[in-house]
Amino acid sequence: MTAVLPAAPGSHALPDAETVYRPDRPLDLPGILGLLGRGPFDPTTQWDLGGMWRTWRTPLGAATLRIHRPASDGSIPAAAWGPGAAWAIEALPGLLGHGDDWSGLDVSSHPLLRGSLHRNPGLRLSRTGLLLEALLPAIVEQRVTSLEAYRSWARLLRWYGEPAPGPGPTELRVVPTIEQWRGIPSWDWHRAGVDPRRARAAQAVLAVAPSLERAVAQAGSLDAASIALRTIPGVGQWTTAETLQRSHAHPDLVSVGDYHLAHYVGEALIGRRVDDDGMLELLEPWAGHRQRVVRLILASGFRFERRGPRLAVQDHRWH
Incomplete structure (x- = not known):
């Protein structure tokens, strides 16, 4: 109540x-x-x-x-x-x-997935219903290290976010309005560590944000919502997946193009690394539930050994 x-x-x-x-x-x-x-x-x-x-x-x-x-x-x-x-x-x-x-998810054929589902019966996909709040940070996270993206997002919100209402921690911020996002000058995107390509993608989204939100809300299916998102320059398969997983609890979209995910899924399911095509092939038996399977792998406790080169942390700010 x-x-x-x-x-x-x-x-x-x-x-x-x-x-x-x-x-x-x-x-x-x-x-x-x-x-x-x-x-x-x-x-x-x-x-x-x-x-x-x-x-x-x-x-x-x-x-x-x-x-x-x-x-x-x-x-x-x-x-x-x-x-x-x-x-x-x-x-x-x-x-x-x-x-x-x-x-409808049957993982009984795979010991790791079966065990993870048994140990994590309270796992569900969260649905925020807020498209822009999932889409903009996903754009900031494109093709950079997580640490770099997290720092950029935090800087933008510290500079332009609204102090949170209520009695919560004083450092809490609310993301800017669409108008406030649009008003961020190019040099502050740069100063926050967001390179021009990602900044242009964010601005392309902001230019059509209300109509994009309506198009996604009126889409007859999550697949149609995915197509609507990908009409925006700079919003591709990975960004769409990262967005709809959060805003709409999309149960099947997988973050193809992620630097580590395919390797992680491959090692967890068959004991060796695979590329994106190999990951999708491995997940095909659970079509319709592929994001749920990924979440079970992440919750399983399986330890992924990062043997490849690490992405270098870049600094896109002026010195």
């Missing part, structure tokens, strides 16, 4: 909306929500012993969402602050994997 509460005058401690979510089975919060934060520096996301803080730029405005760790009965309290608080609370079930149906 969701309750929308009036804030006390001059107080930010009282939630603007709150709920207690009662899933039909225990959920693995870190496993479900861990993919949403963009690295250890992301000012939209913070974990602590009590749970997770997450900020959103909802259709109704900024929101801070506090998701508590499950109680002993499996229920999950949550509270939200800001103009978008009610929207954030309404979106909570999807965020925690409601509607993500794993019942």
